[in-house]
Amino acid sequence: MELRIGSPGAARGWRHPLTSVAVVVALTLTGCSSSGGSGEGSGDGPLAGRTMAYTNATDAAPLYVTMRDGVKTAAEETGVELETYDNKLDAATVSQNATLIGQAKPDFVLSYNPIEGVYASIERIYQRADIPCIAVNTPGKDYCQWFNLSNPELCTDTAKAVGTVAKERGWTGDDTTVLLVNAASFGEQINNCNAYFYREIATWIPGLQVIDEIDELTTTTSILGDSMVQVDGQAQRAPSYDAVRRALSGIPADRNLVVYSVADDSTLGAWQAVDQAGRGGQTLTAGLGGSPEALDQLRTNPSWVAQGDMFIGHWGQYLMAMAAAIEDGVDLPFQTLAPEAVLTKDFAIEDSIVAPMTDYYRDGDPDAYQLPPLVPVADGETVFGTREVGNDYLADTGVLQLFGNVKDLR
Missing domain, CATH: 3.40.50.2300 (Response regulator)
Known part of the structure; x- marks a missing residue:
């Protein structure tokens, strides 16, 4: 039975459109690079043939492994050649990985940097190398576009x-x-x-x-x-x-x-x-x-x-769509929203994202059969105050349609 319940009540201010690097570089890094890079992508779409680096917060925790593996899957589906790195929740490793990526100059970097004290220095490495950057979960510092939950x-x-x-x-x-x-x-x-x-x-x-x-x-x-x-x-x-x-x-x-x-x-x-x-x-x-x-x-x-x-195993497809939008010169919102919902055993709450688990998962299945609808870009509350947020602009890239799992997206 599904219950519907009523609730008793219910730092940066600019956007930086990035330009794409035209050179396609095959990544052959060692150091902290994971051995499980996806290699050459086999899919089609607006990103086919591009190179990309993804730095994971840590490969030692299952949630972040799910995240990394989802990025690999999305890269394969969209034809992106991906190299992954383990940041190991360690500032020195984060810096070492960023330096290696700056030298290799992939077309894009997806940066999951878990150390607040080095946010700015890591972004400077990517900016000097002229690599378009997406900050994943943890916010950027003036250069990287930001993808995160609310x-x-x-x-x-x-x-x-x-x-x-x-x-x-x-x-x-x-x-x-x-x-x-x-x-x-x-x-x-x-x-x-x-x-x-x-x-x-x-x-x-x-x-x-x-x-x-x-x-x-x-x-x-x-x-x-x-x-x-x-x-x-x-x-x-x-x-x-x-x-x-x-x-x-x-x-x-x-x-x-x-x-x-x-x-x-x-x-x-x-x-x-x-x-x-x-x-x-x-x-x-x-x-x-x-x-x-x-x-x-x-x-x-x-x-x-x-x-x-936050459907973290599917974040990769949103990040690929963000990269395609950046390449197209789209002016991105301050924060691109990740898909999110609050699941319960059997009830929803009006005027919220609380919903029964069955709205997104079939019985016993660990993978969602559908993801929440895209959110129109508009002013909304962020951890930095009121800013422009949303993700519906991603539909225009055609990338999400390759996966066929976003509710109401055709």
């Missing part, structure tokens, strides 16, 4: 879904603690997802300490009275397990828990610590990412009540 929407609406269940159970601030897991090295613009989540969940669980502004909860905010505890899980399972296990020792065993993090791998590690402590029955949790294991948790785990899904 933290204000996805993280807020996840809290609405979790809050719906908490409200049904009668949880209050007198008996509930929100346990957040961040990835501090990714910077505030990624981690403020936790702040959007907490600000909204506090409107559903009466008595939790309220925050009015997102910057009241940053990566360095460790506690808010009895209402919130935040730890650093590094966006990985083992560090998240360890951090949450330690945090649980300071939270009374009779309190309910709402557990949330900025990545599925963190949430899976956090859930393992909670479950092993015997506190799973009094916990509500939600994932962020859409990894196969997290989707299975949503299907089978009564405490896993929502899943923020």
